Amino acid sequence: MSSIPADLAAWCTANEARALDELCAWLRIPSVSARSEHAADCADAAQFLATELTRIGFTTSIEPTPGHPIVVGEWRAAGPNAPTLLIYGHYDVQPAEPLELWTTPAFEPTIRDGRLYARGSVDDKGQLHLHIKALEAHMATRGALPCNVIVLAEGEEEVGSVNLEAFLERERDRLACDAVVISDSTMFAPGIPSILSSLRGMAYLQIDVRGANGDLHSGMYGGAVVNPAMALARILATMHDETGRIAIPGFYDEVRPFPDHVRAQMRELPFSDDALMHEVGVSALGGEPGYTTLERLWTRPTCEVNGLLSGYTGEGAKTVLPAVSMAKVSFRLVPDQHPERIADLVRAHVERVAPAGVTVTVTHLHGGRPWRAELKGPIIDAGKAALEAAFGREPVITGEGGSIPVVGDFERILGAPVLLMGFGLPGENAHAPDEWISVENYTLGIRAGAVLYDEFARRAARS
Amino acid sequence: MSSIPADLAAWCTANEARALDELCAWLRIPSVSARSEHAADCADAAQFLATELTRIGFTTSIEPTPGHPIVVGEWRAAGPNAPTLLIYGHYDVQPAEPLELWTTPAFEPTIRDGRLYARGSVDDKGQLHLHIKALEAHMATRGALPCNVIVLAEGEEEVGSVNLEAFLERERDRLACDAVVISDSTMFAPGIPSILSSLRGMAYLQIDVRGANGDLHSGMYGGAVVNPAMALARILATMHDETGRIAIPGFYDEVRPFPDHVRAQMRELPFSDDALMHEVGVSALGGEPGYTTLERLWTRPTCEVNGLLSGYTGEGAKTVLPAVSMAKVSFRLVPDQHPERIADLVRAHVERVAPAGVTVTVTHLHGGRPWRAELKGPIIDAGKAALEAAFGREPVITGEGGSIPVVGDFERILGAPVLLMGFGLPGENAHAPDEWISVENYTLGIRAGAVLYDEFARRAARS
Numbered sequence: 001m002s003s004i005p006a007d008l009a010a011w012c013t014a015n016e017a018r019a020l021d022e023l024c025a026w027l028r029i030p031s032v033s034a035r036s037e038h039a040a041d042c043a044d045a046a047q048f049l050a051t052e053l054t055r056i057g058f059t060t061s062i063e064p065t066p067g068h069p070i071v072v073g074e075w076r077a078a079g080p081n082a083p084t085l086l087i088y089g090h091y092d093v094q095p096a097e098p099l100e101l102w103t104t105p106a107f108e109p110t111i112r113d114g115r116l117y118a119r120g121s122v123d124d125k126g127q128l129h130l131h132i133k134a135l136e137a138h139m140a141t142r143g144a145l146p147c148n149v150i151v152l153a154e155g156e157e158e159v160g161s162v163n164l165e166a167f168l169e170r171e172r173d174r175l176a177c178d179a180v181v182i183s184d185s186t187m188f189a190p191g192i193p194s195i196l197s198s199l200r201g202m203a204y205l206q207i208d209v210r211g212a213n214g215d216l217h218s219g220m221y222g223g224a225v226v227n228p229a230m231a232l233a234r235i236l237a238t239m240h241d242e243t244g245r246i247a248i249p250g251f252y253d254e255v256r257p258f259p260d261h262v263r264a265q266m267r268e269l270p271f272s273d274d275a276l277m278h279e280v281g282v283s284a285l286g287g288e289p290g291y292t293t294l295e296r297l298w299t300r301p302t303c304e305v306n307g308l309l310s311g312y313t314g315e316g317a318k319t320v321l322p323a324v325s326m327a328k329v330s331f332r333l334v335p336d337q338h339p340e341r342i343a344d345l346v347r348a349h350v351e352r353v354a355p356a357g358v359t360v361t362v363t364h365l366h367g368g369r370p371w372r373a374e375l376k377g378p379i380i381d382a383g384k385a386a387l388e389a390a391f392g393r394e395p396v397i398t399g400e401g402g403s404i405p406v407v408g409d410f411e412r413i414l415g416a417p418v419l420l421m422g423f424g425l426p427g428e429n430a431h432a433p434d435e436w437i438s439v440e441n442y443t444l445g446i447r448a449g450a451v452l453y454d455e456f457a458r459r460a461a462r463s
Numbered sequence: 464m465s466s467i468p469a470d471l472a473a474w475c476t477a478n479e480a481r482a483l484d485e486l487c488a489w490l491r492i493p494s495v496s497a498r499s500e501h502a503a504d505c506a507d508a509a510q511f512l513a514t515e516l517t518r519i520g521f522t523t524s525i526e527p528t529p530g531h532p533i534v535v536g537e538w539r540a541a542g543p544n545a546p547t548l549l550i551y552g553h554y555d556v557q558p559a560e561p562l563e564l565w566t567t568p569a570f571e572p573t574i575r576d577g578r579l580y581a582r583g584s585v586d587d588k589g590q591l592h593l594h595i596k597a598l599e600a601h602m603a604t605r606g607a608l609p610c611n612v613i614v615l616a617e618g619e620e621e622v623g624s625v626n627l628e629a630f631l632e633r634e635r636d637r638l639a640c641d642a643v644v645i646s647d648s649t650m651f652a653p654g655i656p657s658i659l660s661s662l663r664g665m666a667y668l669q670i671d672v673r674g675a676n677g678d679l680h681s682g683m684y685g686g687a688v689v690n691p692a693m694a695l696a697r698i699l700a701t702m703h704d705e706t707g708r709i710a711i712p713g714f715y716d717e718v719r720p721f722p723d724h725v726r727a728q729m730r731e732l733p734f735s736d737d738a739l740m741h742e743v744g745v746s747a748l749g750g751e752p753g754y755t756t757l758e759r760l761w762t763r764p765t766c767e768v769n770g771l772l773s774g775y776t777g778e779g780a781k782t783v784l785p786a787v788s789m790a791k792v793s794f795r796l797v798p799d800q801h802p803e804r805i806a807d808l809v810r811a812h813v814e815r816v817a818p819a820g821v822t823v824t825v826t827h828l829h830g831g832r833p834w835r836a837e838l839k840g841p842i843i844d845a846g847k848a849a850l851e852a853a854f855g856r857e858p859v860i861t862g863e864g865g866s867i868p869v870v871g872d873f874e875r876i877l878g879a880p881v882l883l884m885g886f887g888l889p890g891e892n893a894h895a896p897d898e899w900i901s902v903e904n905y906t907l908g909i910r911a912g913a914v915l916y917d918e919f920a921r922r923a924a925r926s
Contacts, residue, residue: 034779095781101677159779186683200682204780213744214564215895219663219865220649222767222795223759224739226749229768229790230699237700240693276687281676284819286689296686304685305692306783311770312791316497316622317667317828318558319793319866320769320894327692328775330782332685356747365780402682403782431783432678 002389007141008450012133015140016443019133020116022052023442024109026091026125027118033068033092033159042068042155045091045125049073049132049153056136058151063171065163068092068155072171075135075149083460084148085379085453086177087135088410089128089184090157093120094431101433115436122437123430127183127423128153130442134449146457150177154406157184160204160366161406168413178460179379180410181452183445185400185422188269190438193387193395193448195380196420198258198298201333201370202403203342204306207232207350208361209325215311216321225321226357229310232325235360238353239303239329243289246303248349254336258299258372262399266294269396279427298399302332328365332401339367368405374417382455383419390448402430421448465852470604471913475596478603479906482596483579485515486905487572489554489588490581496531496555496622505531505618508554508588512536512595512616519599521614528626531555531618535634538598538612546923547611548842548916549640550598551873552591552647553620556583557894564896578899585900586893590646590886591616593905597912609920613640617869620647623667623829624869631876641923642842643873644915646908648863648885651732653901656850656858656911658843659883660725661761664796664833665866666805667769670695670813671824672788678774679784688784689820692773695788698823701816702766702792706752709766711812717799721762721835725862729757732859742890761862765795791828795864802830831868837880845918846882853911865893884911 004012031045032038046062046069053060053073063070071091078084096106096119104110109118116126131151138145152175154164168175187194211228212221241247271294273285287296296302306329311322331342343364354360373380375397387395400420407418423445429435467475494508495501509525509532516523516536526533534554541547559569559582567573572581579589594614601608615638617627631638650657674691675684704710734757736748750759759765769792774785794805806827817823836843838860850858863883870881886908892898 034777034781036778095775095777097775097777098678202682202782204782206780211743211745214892214897215561216743217865217892217894218765218767218769218793219665219795220760220863220889220893221743222793222864223763223765224748224750224756225743225745226747227767229771230703230766232771233696233699233768233790234703236693236696240697280674280679280684280688282674282688282820283822284689285687286818286820287687293687297683300686302681302686303693304681304690304784305696305773306681306781306785307774307776308692308695308771308788309776310768312558312560313770313772313789314497314558314560315499317669317791317793318497318769318894319665319667321767322769325771326776327696328780330681330685330780332682355749357745357749359746400683401685402680426683429677429680430683431680431781434677 002385002451004389004447004451008137009447011137011141012443012446012450019446023126023129026129027109027120028107030107031092031155032095033156034095042092046071046155049091052132053151057139063167065167067163070167071153073151075145077144078148082147083457084150084177085456086150086152086175086180087131088152088180088182090124090154092155092158094158098433103434111439114439116439117434117436119435121435122424122428123435124157124184126437126442127445130423130445131183131449133446137446137450138453146454150175160368162366164406165409168409172413175414177414177416179456180416180418181379182404182407182418182420183422184404185420186424186426186428187422188396188398190425191391193391193393194398194422195383195395196400196422197373197375197397198399199371199404199407200401201337201339201368201405202330203333203339203367204330204365205343205346206363206365207235207327207329209358210323211358212323215323218319218321221321226355227321228325228358229322231355231358232310232327235350235353236305236327244286245288246301248345250345254338255301255334256336263295265397266298266399267292269294297401299334301334301337304330306330332403333370335370335372337370339369343367368403369408371407377417378459379417379419379456382452382459383421385455386448386452387421389451390444465848465914467852467910467914471600472910474600474604475906475909482909486589486592489592490572490583491570493570494555494618495558496619497558505555509534509618512554515595516614520602526630528630530626533630534616536614538608540607541611545610546920547613547640548919549613549615549638549643550594551615551643551645553587553617555618555621557621561896566897574902577902579902580897580899582898584898585887585891586898587620587647589900589905590908593886593908594646594912596909600909600913601916609917613638623831625829627869628872631872635876638877640877640879642919643877643879643881644842645867645870645881645883646885647867648883649887649889649891650885651859651861653888654854656854656856657861657885658846658858659863659885660836660838660860661862662834662867662870663864664800664802664831664868665793666796666802666830667793667828668806668809669826669828670698670790670792672821673786674821675786678786681782681784684784689818690784691788691821692785694818694821695773695790698813698816699768699790707749708751709764711808713808717801718764718797719799726758728860729761729862730755732757760864762797764797764800767793769793795866796833798833798835800833802832806830831866832871834870840880841922842880842882842919845915845922846884848918849911849915850884852914853907
């Protein structure tokens with residue numbers, strides 16, 4: 001079994017408290033990329049990261065984009081013959097609303113029961129920060145890194161990484177690397193380190209339905225003027241059939257089934273529907289027939305309503321026939337579904353089923369491609385060794401239902417394999433109130449990162 | 464043709480400007496009954512009315528209720544052998560939201576193009592105020608009214624008149640009368656005075672769907688945890704069939720069809736679907752098959768979504784699987800449907816169609832019974848004469864899609880027939896931004912009221 005070199009382990013132990021303090025300072029910056037009023041906070045969060053990277057010895061630049069900036073840190077002193085590892089993460093966070101459901105405020109990091117609570121703690125500032133500390137461990141103890149390292153952090157992951165692809169294309173030569181590591185995912189369970197082999201993609205749409213040119217009295221007009229809120233409900237209800245299968249024509253056409261041996265391995269993982277029901281507090285699960293829960297979450301596409309708004313939503317009763325209604329609807333995609341093509345199918349379907357008397361607009365807010373790993377080569381082997389050294393057991397290979405849309409871009413544009421080595425945990429509330437990261441996973445993650453660079457440098461040089 | 468007595472006509476002309484000023488002062492008080500933060504404003508609006516009634520010679524009291532107070536003004540000097548007329552109205556108003564859609568602020572009355580814009584201008588402060596001015600016309604010119612008059616104004620009409628029925632029961636003797644007149648409805652068209660012969664009732668429900676115990680990441684849980692927003696959409700979509708007929712079992716069981724001669728008369732009214740479509744800005748109408756638009760609006764029950772809320776509704780995209788969703792759904796009812804029984808049918812239906820994995824709560828927020836008039840007797844004849852005198856033409860008999868839930872209560876508890884003589888107009892935005900009343904209708908309404916009391920006193924004494 002691999003183990004953590006003594007010098008790195010000692011540094012990690014001695015610097016744990018300071019590392020957490022620094023992370024908390026970063027988490028206090030409300031870098032919500034979806035809200036234009038937080039643009040300055042996003043810039044501050046980028047600057048914070050750049051300052052850290054410079055301090056530990058990286059050459060750093062903050063690259064403007066049409067949206068929030070991209071931070072690039074480079075350490076090239078291993079020389080042109082050494083392998084290069086690119087570490088990707090994001091410094092932006094989800095909106096914190098509904099604020100009243102947070103036990104402690106979203107941007108005032110608080111440790112309770114071994115968990116660090118804050119918006120961005122696990123998604124993704126905490127998981128990017130542990131790499132910065134792992135890099136610092138090498139620089140502080142050895143004065144060097146075992147390979148060339150590029151740190152690339154964007155500020156638009158939560159709004160679809162809208163400017164990253166163009167940046168990768170433009171900076172393709174500068175960002176050339178032998179592998180990419182991303183820590184922005186969850187472990188299968190506490191104490192079970194995991195390498196993630198597949199991600200779902202996404203097509204995120206907004207459906208706006210407009211009826212009359214203003215809100216109407218539901219008594220004076222109801223029964224004759226088409227109700228946009230009811231029309232929206234009826235449109236949404238056509239998206240699944242009675243069994244739970246998505247009923248949009250053509251939706252499954254490009255789905256490439258997961259290999260049987262991957263499905264078989266997934267069925268061997270210690271997973272309990274009862275435990276999931278208990279965790280989230282429901283008495284039954286749902287979903288597409290013919291698949292286990294893990295298969296539904298990891299290998300099958302979905303259609304979810306993320307938001308609904310129409311008419312009067314305050315206290316009491318208002319007898320209004322609303323002029324407009326809105327739904328945010330997202331589709332998780334699996335290989336080889338394509339976000340734009342799915343958006344086109346949905347748009348065509350919505351236009352086909354929308355009743356006369358309302359106008360419907362379908363806007364594709366953002367999309368990301370699904371991804372499936374090859375699961376071989378130096379970076380995967382290094383990841384297995386690093387996780388084993390830090391956690392004391394071999395990692396399992398998992399899938400995940402979430403999206404990291406850029407993974408496919410890295411492979412396609414940089415031609416480098418991607419290792420997804422995450423330190424989140426189920427129930428971490430990544431996009432909900434009371435988001436948290438396990439403090440233990442954060443500190444073990446620093447160790448795993450530190451070992452990863454060694455192992456990758458050794459294996460990539462050999463290969 | 465009846466005409467307006469010269470003394471009353473002269474007073475009305477001389478006092479029009481002052482009457483409008485006083486109405487505007489009343490409209491500036493934001494007496495929104497649905498919002499607890501406006502309780503003091505409701506009390507102020509009640510006090511304003513009581514002060515006015517006292518000033519013109521009424522004995523006035525402000526009666527507390529568990530909610531907003533009821534104002535009672537009495538003038539009994541016509542003596543115990545003279546008939547008594549009860550004038551009912553309400554001083555509360557609908558919420559003004561969405562505020563940004565008002566051309567001028569909701570509580571800053573403004574006259575433009577012959578229309579007085581303000582929340583409550585037509586529903587119902589303006590239409591109650593014209594009676595106060597008509598009473599003042601008699602008192603100022605003749606020092607007396609032609610019959611005994613009770614003015615009864617509540618402050619909870621927009622939240623279902625929840626305390627009025629008990630008040631009528633308790634004060635049955637004090638409120639004993641020979642007829643009731645209510646001006647809280649619309650004329651068929653500009654220049655066409657109208658007597659309203661039917662009102663729809665209402666059952667207003669809120670449906671709350673709860674899934675997981677908190678918002679979840681739609682990628683990590685989507686496809687296995689049932690989505691409350693999608694569940695709500697599917698529930699709402701079961702409420703109508705494909706043709707537009709309501710599909711809740713038992714919903715139509717107690718509907719008593721309108722007589723053929725009433726339907727025939729409705730078809731003779733000058734009504735144009737195209738004009739309605741143009742007015743509200745839609746390219747098609749909808750509704751229950753087998754009925755004309757006027758029949759759908761006046762004689763058939765409906766199911767409307769008044770509000771929808773779930774998950775993330777702000778700018779951009781948030782990939783949340785919401786924990787809860789909410790719909791406000793109201794049903795317009797026709798004789799002999801009963802609000803409580805309809806609420807029970809809806810609750811049973813929703814519970815039957817709700818999927819496993821969510822819990823659904825159906826709350827009956829308020830209800831009101833439908834009503835149909837007998838269309839004969841002194842108060843109806845007096846109303847016809849008064850409208851003819853003020854507008855120069857015979858009124859038409861109409862139905863209306865809106866609800867005045869208390870109409871049935873007056874007939875049942877006080878045993879008195881009700882005249883619905885309204886001065887609103889189509890497009891008045893009663894429950895929407897830019898509510899208005901025609902200034903001409905307001906001033907003609909004062910004249911019609913003044914004549915009505917004379918005509919009623921004469922006919923009721925004779926009968």
